[in-house]
Amino acid sequence: MEARLGHCFQEGGFLAVDADRLDQIVTRFYEAAIDPQLWRSTVNDFAQLIGAVSTHLMAFDKARNEETFGFLETVDPQDYERYVHDYLPDDIRVPRILGAPVGKILRDPDFWSEEEKRASPIFNEFMVPKRIFAITGAQLGMEGHTTWFGVGRTEDIPFSQQEVAAITRALPNIRQAMRIGLSFWHERNNRRALSDLWSATGRGVVIVTPTGLVTHVNAVGEALRARGVFRASGNRLAFPNNALAHEYSLALAALKSASPQTSHGVAGHAGGGMAGAMTTHDGEQIGVRFLPVLDGGGPRGSMLVVLFVPLSGEPAPEAAEIAQFGGLFGLTASEQGVVGAVAGGIDMSDYARARAIALDTARKHLKSALFKTGCRSQKALVRLIERFCFMRLR
Template sequence: MQKNNDSDISDRVYEAAAIPELWPEVCDRISREIGAYSTAVITLAPGAPLRWTSSACIAEHMETYEKSGLADRSERPKRGLEKAPNFFLRDVDLFTTKELTTELVRRELLEPIGLAWEMGAAFMEPSGSLFIFSQLMKTECGPFSEKAVARMNQLKPDLARAAFLATRLGLREAQSIAQSLSLVGLASAVIGDDGSVVATNEEFEALAPQVSTGANDRLIINNPNAQALYASALAQIKIGFAAPVQSIPVVSRDDLKRLIVHLMPIRRAARDVFQRSCALAVITPVGETGSTDMRVICGLFDLTKTEAIVAQKIASGLSIEEVAIVMRISRETVRSHLKSVFHKTGAKRQVQLVRLLVGLRSVGEHVTR
């Protein structure tokens, strides 16, 4: 029953990613899943105005939040990214009881409207944008339970990918394939039910030869490991399952950009926009703007906190034995976490993982110098 419920929610969030006017209904569906009063999706991009969509019951208060400037003054996203980037946390996980009594958002907005308790997650994407899931609970009912946090972290990978696409679409209605790909603003390709590329935008065409269309209009990635991961993920999506790796690293030689290929299922009514199509491939040039750090990388590949630490240590040059000593765990436990990191990133060996993580990070460092 749980698996079917997960599939229903995942299908609905991917549907809303392509048809943003469905987000209020999807936000309500997510809220019911954990007993929240409301859910909102918020985007903060460098040099751009705040954008959001939410449950209808909270829309008026979201307008107040947008106009108040609280988004720029709040410590919540910053603390979330510092404590556990890309994971759902409660306000009581971020602040002490004393801090909560004077915390800005709670004092100026949430307590006056009777929704004092919040749970949320902040995700950084490679372009430097930040998108946030925020869920509120009535003052007399909170705080959120640890069970609710665990449930949201189970749904997190699909929520993050759908929100990524939704923020690129501007949380607005998309009327056609051409308009949709134009709104995305990143290299994109619509993948048909038969696996062929049925539409692309100019940004996609500019990526050749790294990513291009080949024989029989198939999407070709000029990297064998990435191509194999793409083929495997697409095969799973075509039969209605979630692929284990949907954010695929493309590590290049020479001076070509390092890329991430996000493969997102097209579900339910979204197929009315992307007709006879099963997936949307969105290609992100890592570190294009802003600095790219490990929080971005871990978010892209859905690493757990422990997996992220292991990956960081390996990328810094430590051996498995040294990581075990530093983390005070056994070598077998390090190997187990490393095996999971390999699976999620598509890396086959430690040298590939180090090249991926250090390479992606170095791109961001170079851009910001």
């Protein structure tokens, strides 16, 4: 303990906190807002600067009754989880903290009286065994959350005036960084929820920033990456298919220059975004669509959703889709009928029986359709229809 606090004391008197070091740490709070992995090291550096040992950062979602984000350093994560679940709901300090003005520095005597503390199970069963004393901090005032930042020592030595001044200096920045961090957290959760829905339908999702940085890949996407449908090395997305690589570069370029007013132009095909398709090594067709999601504040907050759709799992084409496909290749109504049957997985004999025509007639219509579309087999025809429907209408 003496070694940890040595820089704060000089023959019984407190030294001033290093202002330059404090400014550097304050800057890092905003970096932690974007990269949550930096929170622990940043608040711990701040704690060390003021002679603290433990640090507590918490955002507890009151509606969901669960912690959105939080940790208590120097305490085993399982012990901290026990505190959140077993002690936090009955912690008499919480309503007193929430009743205080946002950002107001509170010290241990402000939370409870000495009698309340000595009688509290939290103090006796958690704080004393974990050696957490002289707690000093403030509520951060995030809407819908119980939010708190505090520091403590392993001995009951109050923080000095200079150290409290440093906490006061840092708190508004911690509060703003936490607000930004929670906003990112909820956005990431919304993205994960959406990608999980797509996963349930067998669709892969990759989310990319306007600069090409991959921020999320769902489970189906990871499986497709493992099959070589795309690459994601160095947090960058790449396609082995040259045509798709070109479409991807166009989609990113459009997203960078886009605004909400130009979103229809970025979307390319009506309602569906730029699209392409590829065939895997094992013969499966994968449709790929580039969907821009524009932020109201401009490209910086926008993202590109890359949607991978195994076409074999898509619904059978509708009559309108078959009619458009047939018009592209000059198919007659009879040829369109047999093409629709093939695309729907209907056996030729069943189709002929339903249409009250001879089986040979149905086969002649199919042979003619194969010739006009340049397909050598029914399987090739189905693949062509799947690609056409995905690219044009879906």
